[in-house]
Amino acid sequence: xxxxxxxxxxxxxxxxxxxxxxxxxxxxxxxxxxxxxxxxxxxxxxxxxxxxxxxxxxxxxxxxxxxxxxxxxxxxxxxxxxxxxxxxxxxxxxxxxxxxxxxxxxxxxxxxxxxxxxxxxxxxxxxxxxxxxxxxxxxxxxxxxxxxxxxxxxxxxxxxxxxxxxxxxxxxxxxxxxxxxxxxxxxxxxxxxxxxxxxxxxxxxxxxxxxxxxxxxxxxxxxxxxxxxxxxxxxxxxxxxxxxxxxxxxxxxxxxxxxxxxxxxxxxxxxxxxxxxxxxxxxxxx
Amino acid sequence: xxxxxxxxxxxxxxxxxxxxxxxxxxxxxxxxxxxxxxxxxxxxxxxxxxxxxxxxxxxxxxxxxxxxxxxxxxxxxxxxxxxxxxxxxxxxxxxxxxxxxxxxxxxxxxxxxxxxxxxxxxxxxxxxxxxxxxxxxxxxxxxxxxxxxxxxxxxxxxxxxxxxxxxxxxxxxxxxxxxxxxxxxxxxxxxxxxxxxxxxxxxxxxxxxxxxxxxxxxxxxxxxxxxxxxxxxxxxxxxxxxxxxxxxxxxxxxxxxxxxxxxxxxxxxxxxxxxxxxxxxxxxxxxxxxxxxxxxxxxxxxxxxxxxxxxxxxxxxxxxxxxxxxxxxxxxxxxxxxxxxxxxxxxxxxxxxxx
Numbered sequence: 134x135x136x137x138x139x140x141x142x143x144x145x146x147x148x149x150x151x152x153x154x155x156x157x158x159x160x161x162x163x164x165x166x167x168x169x170x171x172x173x174x175x176x177x178x179x180x181x182x183x184x185x186x187x188x189x190x191x192x193x194x195x196x197x198x199x200x201x202x203x204x205x206x207x208x209x210x211x212x213x214x215x216x217x218x219x220x221x222x223x224x225x226x227x228x229x230x231x232x233x234x235x236x237x238x239x240x241x242x243x244x245x246x247x248x249x250x251x252x253x254x255x256x257x258x259x260x261x262x263x264x265x266x267x268x269x270x271x272x273x274x275x276x277x278x279x280x281x282x283x284x285x286x287x288x289x290x291x292x293x294x295x296x297x298x299x300x301x302x303x304x305x306x307x308x309x310x311x312x313x314x315x316x317x318x319x320x321x322x323x324x325x326x327x328x329x330x331x332x333x334x335x336x337x338x339x340x341x342x343x344x345x346x347x348x349x350x351x352x353x354x355x356x357x358x359x360x361x362x363x364x365x366x367x368x369x370x371x372x373x374x375x376x377x378x379x380x381x382x383x384x385x386x387x388x389x390x391x392x393x394x395x396x397x398x399x400x401x402x403x404x405x406x407x408x409x410x411x412x413x414x415x416x417x418x419x
Numbered sequence: 420x421x422x423x424x425x426x427x428x429x430x431x432x433x434x435x436x437x438x439x440x441x442x443x444x445x446x447x448x449x450x451x452x453x454x455x456x457x458x459x460x461x462x463x464x465x466x467x468x469x470x471x472x473x474x475x476x477x478x479x480x481x482x483x484x485x486x487x488x489x490x491x492x493x494x495x496x497x498x499x500x501x502x503x504x505x506x507x508x509x510x511x512x513x514x515x516x517x518x519x520x521x522x523x524x525x526x527x528x529x530x531x532x533x534x535x536x537x538x539x540x541x542x543x544x545x546x547x548x549x550x551x552x553x554x555x556x557x558x559x560x561x562x563x564x565x566x567x568x569x570x571x572x573x574x575x576x577x578x579x580x581x582x583x584x585x586x587x588x589x590x591x592x593x594x595x596x597x598x599x600x601x602x603x604x605x606x607x608x609x610x611x612x613x614x615x616x617x618x619x620x621x622x623x624x625x626x627x628x629x630x631x632x633x634x635x636x637x638x639x640x641x642x643x644x645x646x647x648x649x650x651x652x653x654x655x656x657x658x659x660x661x662x663x664x665x666x667x668x669x670x671x672x673x674x675x676x677x678x679x680x681x682x683x684x685x686x687x688x689x690x691x692x693x694x695x696x697x698x699x700x701x702x703x704x705x706x707x708x709x710x711x712x713x714x715x716x717x718x719x720x721x722x723x724x725x726x727x728x729x730x731x732x733x734x735x736x737x738x739x740x741x742x743x744x745x746x747x748x749x750x751x752x753x754x755x756x757x758x759x760x761x762x763x764x765x766x767x768x769x770x771x772x773x774x
Contacts, residue, residue: 309506
């Protein structure tokens with residue numbers, strides 16, 4: 134057992150918890166719960182909710198499809214170029230979202246670096262739903278990459294070598310060993326990226342604008358309603374809080390579930406009991 | 420079908436340079452101190468470390484050399500290491516079927532093969548379990564089944580018993596002996612029992628180089644390195660032959676012994692002597708009685724082993740000699756590091772052979 138924490142430490146612990154939770158309670162207290170169905174069934178709210186969900190699923194899919202390979206490569210990379218690549222990968226994560234949006238606009242917008250050529254072919258990205266997806270993927274993919282890379286670096290390398298010597302090609306190793314073992318980490322990294330995409334505001338507003346049903350996602354709708362109909366803004370906020378709880382809680386639950394079936398903590402407890410009845414148990418060493 | 424192995428390679432990063440050949444169907448043990456480069460040898464053969472220079476061949480096929488580097492998965496070898504490395508997300512049966520499946524065998528056929536190999540190691544009834552539910556010994560048996568299910572051309576064993584409980588190791592050793600019959604085997608170990616039970620030939624690696632090799636019986640009977648002498652539990656003394664049965668240890672010390680048949684010492688040529696620690700007696704005054712060598716020495720360490728104490732002492736020339744005495748006599752003789760003693764060694768207990 135660990136040594137106990139000093140008792141005075143519970144004071145800042147309590148303060149931190151209050152600091153994080155009280156504002157959410159504030160939303161719950163101010164919200165006219167009786168009017169919730171009415172507030173949420175307004176067309177603008179429904180449009181924003183549906184748009185947010187569609188764009189977040191799309192941008193999260195992009196993050197997973199492109200971010201996984203990037204994380205795999207970064208986890209193995211050594212040397213100066215790898216360090217540079219890692220910093221560049223992290224940049225959109227720490228950039229102010231409005232700057233990210235501006236960067237996307239001057240690159241992919243109608244008169245942008247690439248946007249001008251695309252525009253010539255009749256492809257317009259700026260101020261469309263596609264722009265919303267791009268903005269969300271741009272700011273959320275780094276979260277997925279960093280989380281996955283961390284998990285990959287701490288995962289034991291032996292399994293992959295063992296698979297290779299058994300005759301598995303690199304593709305087979307990736308499919309049957311690396312990715313399945315990465316499962317729980319991938320789930321939580323995906324949840325993180327999804328949550329970040331769901332909350333995207335600045336980059337979306339700058340790059341995609343705020344057109345109802347096309348680019349006005351939940352955060353944008355909330356910001357807009359705050360001026361004219363604060364109750365509606367609160368109602369939509371509760372929806373976002375609920376979604377966030379579902380995503381983060383769901384990822385945690387999924388992680389525990391996979392760990393249970395793959396020799397995680399509960400597995401260890403079971404082995405412990407077996408050891409009690411005299412079965413030689415050295416599995417912990419492997 | 421078992422194939423021969425040939426390594427003639429250098430790995431600069433670990434300062435390893437070896438030239439080793441394993442005949443098809445023969446079993447070679449590689450022993451040596453920690454960090455001597457034994458595991459590097461295995462890694463090179465398995466394709467997990469690429470040599471900086473040289474050639475590696477498996478069954479005559481060039482797998483490393485020049486621009487050639489055949490990746491691990493195309494080498495047709497099996498590797499069993501200290502950790503079983505069973506995939507935690509697959510059942511025991513799926514683990515054993517992994518090799519055949521990876522090589523394109525249909526699922527049902529691969530699982531049937533897996534069951535046969537599991538039965539052969541006595542783990543047939545564990546097929547549906549997860550590796551995490553097995554004991555360490557069971558895990559290692561399943562890992563052996565998995566290694567052999569792919570019908571490898573040769574089997575590499577890297578300290579396969581090192582992580583097992585002493586109670587489980589003998590059974591696993593018996594199983595290895597049974598299952599590896601007829602296979603080409605390269606076994607890395609630091610356990611004398613493994614060498615005796617599993618190998619026909621032994622190779623000693625020290626400092627990244629092969630320093631000694633030969634049939635197990637010969638090499639163990641006449642160790643030429645301190646490491647090997649310690650492995651078989653003998654004192655090894657080096658010197659120069661004086662006549663047929665006397666060895667000059669330097670610093671004016673002469674050791675009398677019995678030369679091996681047809682291998683008597685030649686005057687002026689380097690030679691070796693081995694003595695069991697039990698044949699070394701320790702005295703404070705020169706002993707009388709049967710003819711024996713008496714050597715002055717300084718005690719440097721005492722290591723209790725039950726009722727026996729192993730006393731390590733240094734001869735004037737710097738060579739060390741280990742002797743076993745009873746705990747009672749260490750008290751009687753007041754032995755402690757720094758004590759000056761006389762070592763008695765009976766001539767009949769000393770084996771002499773040319774270096």
